[in-house]
Amino acid sequence: MKSKFEEWFQQQPFYLNLRFIHGDQLFTSENSVYRVLAVQVAWSAWMEQQKRIEELKQSLKGGDE
Numbered sequence: 001m002k003s004k005f006e007e008w009f010q011q012q013p014f015y016l017n018l019r020f021i022h023g024d025q026l027f028t029s030e031n032s033v034y035r036v037l038a039v040q041v042a043w044s045a046w047m048e049q050q051k052r053i054e055e056l057k058q059s060l061k062g063g064d065e
Contacts, residue, residue, distance in 0.1 A: 001047075001050070002029075002043075005042075005043055005046050005047075006027055008046065009039065009042060009046075014038075018036070018038060018039070022036050026039060027039065
């Protein structure tokens with residue numbers, strides 16, 4: 001899941017600025033927490049959105065039966 005998030009993150013307009021500031025350490029994590037706060041916040045929001053997407057998919061599946 002993190003690789004999909006990181007791919008998405010790299011396509012965002014703010015990525016180059018953060019990459020310039022943090023370099024190779026941008027996606028460094030410790031104990032499943034990204035060390036760069038901006039990345040951790042984005043990860044938390046992304047995970048919440050993924051959860052909502054899955055819930056919507058399940059509700060649509062239930063509506064088809």
